[in-house]
Amino acid sequence: MLPTELLINRQNGETIIPKRLPINSEICAIATELIACFQNAVGSTQGDLDRQLSEFEGDSPDYRVKRGLAHILKSSFCTFEVVSPLEPKELRQRVFTLSAQAVPSHQASEATLETLSITLSKELNHEVLPQQIRVGLYADLQENRILTQFEDPAPEALIHRYNLSQVQGIFYRASQMALNAHRNVPGEYKLLFRYLKLFQLMTYVEGDADHGFTITIDGPTSLFKPSTRYGLAIAKLLPALLHVTKWSLSATLQSRDPYSGVPKTGRFSLNDRCGLETHYPPGKPYDSMLEAAFANRWEALKTEWILEREVDLIPIPGSVMIPDFRLVHPDGRTFLLEIIGFWRPEYLQKKFAQVRRAECENLIIAISERLNLDKAGVKVANVPAKVIWFKDKLSPKAVLEVLE
Structure with missing residues (x-):
C-alpha cells in the first residue's frame, strides 16, 4: 500500500x-x-x-x-538483503578492535582488512576478500542493502x-x-x-x-x-x-x-463494479488436509448422500458460522458437518460457543480425540449437535451411520 x-x-x-x-x-x-x-x-x-x-x-x-x-x-x-561475511555489527566490532592496535593510516587500514580476511576465511571455511569486508562493514544501513531479487x-x-x-x-x-x-x-x-x-x-x-x-x-x-x-x-x-x-x-x-x-x-x-483488481490469492478448496482427505474418501463411498462444500451458513447473533460441508439426500434430508481437528484452546472455546448459539438441529460435529477439551474448558455434553469422535482420519462410514 x-x-x-x-x-x-x-x-x-x-x-x-x-x-x-x-x-x-x-x-x-x-x-x-x-x-x-x-x-x-x-x-x-x-x-x-x-x-x-x-x-x-x-x-x-x-x-x-x-x-x-x-x-x-x-x-x-523487491527483495533487499544485507550482504556481509558476518553480521555487520559483529564485523564492525572485529574491525575496530583489530584496527585499534595500530596507528591510524591508509597502510594500517589495508593491513587490518587483509589480516581479518585471512582469519574469517579460516573461520568460515571459504574465501573472504578484504573488499567483501569493506562492503559488509555498513551493509545493514538501508541504502546499502542489496537488491537480490525482483519479480517484474x-x-x-x-x-x-x-x-x-x-x-x-x-x-x-x-x-x-x-x-x-x-x-x-x-x-x-x-x-x-x-x-x-x-x-x-x-x-x-x-x-x-x-x-x-x-x-x-x-x-x-x-x-x-x-x-x-x-x-x-x-x-x-x-x-x-x-x-x-x-x-x-x-x-x-x-x-x-x-x-x-x-x-x-x-x-x-x-x-463490485469498481473495476479494481485484487492481488490476493483465491480461497483454497479446503482449509486443511483433514477436510480434503475426508472429501476424497467420501467420493469412493457408495451412498445416495451428496457431499457439498461450504454451501450453507448459520447466522448467529453478531456473527456467522460456516460449516465445512453440507450433506444432502434425494428425499430432502439435509445435515451440516463441521470438522474440528487440531486447534488452540482459544479457538475451541469460540467454536463451541458458536455451536451453542447457533442452536442448529441438523448439525454434526466431528471432533478429534487428540484435542484436550477439558484444558480448553469445553463441555461436549452441553453442545446441541450430533457428535462424532475420530483419531487421525474422519471415517465417512462413521458420518453415514449418524445420517442413517
Missing part, C-alpha cells in the same frame, strides 16, 4: 474521490520504464536504485505518481496495483464502514469472514445466506485514540472483498483540514 504522503484524492462536497490511473500508452510507458529501472538495478544497492529513481522523477509535475509506482515496486516486488510485473498489473492502493488509502482514517455482501456463493463469504478475522477487525454481522449480510466495521477514528495501524487493517480487507461477486460499501471518514486543522467529515462508497 501507499504511505499517506503519496495518496492523491480530491473532495467533491463530502465525497472523497481517489486518484486512478488510466491504462493507456502513456501510463504504460512510464510503468515499463520504471520496471526496467528495477530490473537493471538487481545486484546494486538500494541507495543506487534510489538515485536512479530520483533522476527518473526529475522535475516532472507528476512526480508523485512516479514515486507511488516505484514505492509499490519496491515494497511488493506486467505494466498493466502495476497500474492496477497502484489504483487499488489509492483506494485502500481512503480507509486509513475511516470512522465506520458498512459493508453489504449480497447473495453470493457461500465459499466467497467464508473467504471474506476469514480475512475479517485475520485482520482482527471489530465487526457486527447481520443477515443470512439467502438475503446477504450487512457487516458493520468500526474504524480507527472510532476508537478512544485514532490508530493508523487499525486503518491499515481495514485497507487490507479491500483486496479480499474483490473476490466476492456482489457487494457494496459505504464509509465515513474523519480528517483535518491541512490549513486550519478543523475536523471535517468525508464519505466514500464503492461496489
